[in-house]
Amino acid sequence: MIARTRRAAAAFACALCLAFAPQRGAALDELQLSLDALQAPGWSSGPIQAQLHADAAGAIRLRVQARELVLPAPLQAVRTAMLECAAARAAGTAVHCPEARLTLELDGAQRISIAAVVDLDPGAGSLRVRAPRQSVAGGDLTLRLELLRGALTLDTRIDAMHASMLQAALAGALPIAASEGTISGDLTLQLAPASGTVHAALDVTGLGFSDAAGLHAGEDVDASLMLDARRRGAGWQFQAQAAMRAGTVFATPILLEATAQPLQARAEGEWIPGQRLRVAQIELSAPGVAAITGTLEAVLAPQPRLDALAFTLPRSDADALYRRYLRPFAGAGPVSDLTLSGDLSLALDWRAGAAAHAQLTLFDVDIGDAAGGFAVLGLDGALHWTRQRAVRPSRLAWEDLQIRSLAFGAGAMDAELDGRALRLLAPVQMPLLDGRVRLERLQARALGLAEQRVEADLSLTPVSLQRLSERLGWLPLTGSVSGDIPQLVYSADRLAVEGDIRMQLFGGRATLSGVQLEDPFGVVPRLRASARLHDIDLAVLTRALSFGSIEGRLEGRIDGLVLENWQPVAFDAALRTPEDDDSRHRISQRAVDNLASLGGANAVLSSTFLRFFEEFSYERLGLSCRLRAGVCEMGGVGPADRGYYIVKGGGLPPRVNVIGFNDRVDWATLLDRLRAVASSPGPVVR
C-alpha cells in the first residue's frame, strides 16, 4: 500500500519536476494533474486535482483539491480538503507556501478555512502544515500537522470554539446535533504504520445537544474528557476520564443531573478495533450512589455484545438507586411504583454462557407498593445467586410483612438461588391474626422465561374467619379456616390453588375449589372460584348478618364465580334447605320481610293476618341468582302459580310463603337491598 502512495507521489513529483525544471525551450506556465484515487494505510482519497500556474514574474500559484476523503478519527468528518497557495516557491521537488489557505469541508456542509504555512515535498514524501493561532468557527485554533513517509503527527489546540464543531468530529459515531456551548481542548496524535499515540483533552461549557427524537439530549452541560492511548500490536491501550460538573443529560430512559456531586467515570483498558474491547478498570460515580468499580469485556464482531462483566456497588441508599437508575426501566409494570428505604450493596461477576455469581445485601430495607397493597419492613440479609457454580444459601429476615390489611409479622427465609431456579431450604413460619401460616415448600424454575413456574405449599393453624373477614372488610363470617392449603402454583400469569380449600363456616363446612387469580400483578386481577356449602346453620348465619332469625340448615353451591377488582361480575349461585333436613324450621317476621325485599317489592305474604305473628314455620326455603352482565336471574326452591317460592310454608301453623316474581334483578340494586337489610333498624309492619 505504501508502494501505491509512493508511485502516485512519484508521478506527481515528476510532473512538478517538469514544471520547475529550468526552462529549455517552450515555457510551461500551466499544469493540471488529476488522480482518480489514492490509498494509504488508514486513509484514502477520491479524485485529487492539482493546478499549477506560473506567471511571468516566476511566482507560482498552486491549488490542490482532494475529494471523498476517508480519514481516521478525529478527522473522519473531513470530506474535502483544498490547499491554495498564492505565491509558492519551489526548491527541487519541495514546494513552500508561506501564505497557504487550507479549506476543509465537513459532513453536514460545514466549512473551515485555515491560513497556514505549507511545505510539501513529494519526493521525500513529506507534508507540513503550520497554522498559527487564528480565529476559526467562533474560537481560536492552532494547528501543526506533519506527514512524513506515511507517519502522521498532529498537534492542535482549540479555544472556545462553537460546539457545532464537536458534532463534526463525532459525525458518524453519534447521530446528535450540538446546538450550543463552547469547546476548548488540545489533541496530539502520532500515527505511524506500526505505532501510535493519542492524547486528547477536551472541555465543554454550556453544551446543549439532542438527537432527532429527543431521546438523548443534554442541556447546560459542563464537562471534561481526557484520553490517552498508545498503539500496541493490533490494538490500542487507553486511559480515559470523563467528568460532568454541571447540567442535565437525558439518555432514555435515565435522567442524569450533576448536582452537588459531579458524575465521573474512569476507564483503563485495551481496544482492538473490530475485535475486542477489554476494560480492566472502570470507576463510575454518580449522584445518589456510592462509586461503582468493575471490569468489562466485549466482543465487537460480528455484532457488539457483552462477554463478561464484573462490578461492585458498595452500600448505597436503596431509594436513590431505585428512583434514578432502576425505576425508569420498569415502565408501568408491577415494580414501577415502589417506595424504598434502607441501604443495599450489590456485587456481580458474570461471564456470557459461563459461571456467574451475584450478591445483593440488604440493610434494614423497607419495600412498599401502595397500588398492590403490599409492604415488607426491615429486610436484612444477603441473597446469593449463582450459575454453573457451587450454590450459596441465601438468608433474608424481615420485621413485618403486610398484604392488603393482613399483617404477617416477623419471619426469616433460607433459600437457594441457582440459575433460574429457587428453592426454599426450610419452612417459614409467620403469625396471622390468631393463628399461624407456615410456608412448607417454595420452589421456582425457569424464572424470567415465559414458562416460569412457582409452586408453594402452605399450612394454617386455625385462623378465625370472624377476625379475617373483619380485617379484610368482607361480610362478617363466623367459623375458622385451617389445615393444609393445597399447592399454590403460579405460571403463565395465573396463580392457582391446585385442590380444594376447606373451612368451617357458620357451623357447617365450605369447600372452595378451582380457585385461581388471573393476572395477579396486572391492571385488572380476576379471581375465579367455585364453592360448595354444607350444613350451614341458618341461626348462626342470620345472627351474623343481622338478617332477622331463621332456624334450619342450608346447603348451597356457587359455580363460576368471577371477581374483577374484588367485586363479583358473574356467578351461578343457589342456596336451599337440604333435602333430608329434619331440624327445626322457623323464620322470624323480620327475616320474612327482608327476604321479601330481596326478591323485589312484588313478593307477597300469602295471608295478611299472619303479620301479627312473630315467628312462622316453613317447609323449605331457597334463593338462586345467576349473575351475567350486571343482571341477576333469580329463582327459588320451586315454581309457584306465578313466580317462584323463596319460602315454602309447612309444618306447624302459623306458616308463611314468600313468593318472588322478579326473575331479572339488576345486580347493583340487589346489593343495595342487601346493604339496606344489613343496616335496617327493625321489622317493618305491612
Place this chain on the structure above:
Amino acid sequence: MRANWLLSVAGAVSLGACVTINVYFPAAAAERAADRIIDEVWGEQGAPKPAPASKGGVSSALQRGALAILDLLIPAASAQANIEIGSPAINSLKASMSARHRELAAYYASGAVGLTAQGLVALRDAKSVPLAERPRAAQLVAAENRDRNALYQAIAQANSHPEWEPDIRATFARRWIERAQPGWWYQSGGNWTQR
C-alpha cells in the same frame, strides 16, 4: 330460513358495493359506548363532536347505507344492542385514566404525545418536553397504554365476547382521534398529522 334469506340479500347488496360488514359486532353501539368512556376520561376537555359517524369516503357512506338496510331486515333486538361498560374492571380503568389525563393533557396540547392508529398513545416528540420531565412523560405514556390495552380487553370480557377486542380497539382508535382537541396530533396513514 326466511331470516337467512333476508340476511343474504343484504349481504349481496353490501358485497356488491365492495364493503364487508361484521354483522355480529354491534359497531354503532360500540361507538356510543366508546364516546361515553372517552367523555369520562377526558372530562370537559374532550371536544364534543356532534356526528357519531366517521367522516370521509364513499365506502363509509355505503357502509352506513348497508347498516340501515340491515336494521330494517334484522329483528330490532339485535340492532339496538347496547354494549356493557359497567363492569368493576372498566370503572377502575376509567378512574385511573381520568386521573392520569390531568397530567397528559398538557402533553397532548404541546404535541409531545400523540394518538396512535392502534388506540394507544406515543411520545412522538420528546424534544418538546422539558429535559427534566422526559422520564416522567415516558412513564405516563407506558402507564396509559397499559390501561388502554386492559380497557379494550375488559370491555370485550364484560360482554362475554373476548373475540371482540380487536374491533373494540379499532372503534376506540377512531373515536379518540375524532374527539381530540384541535391542535392535538394523531397518526393517519403512517404519518403524524395535527387536528
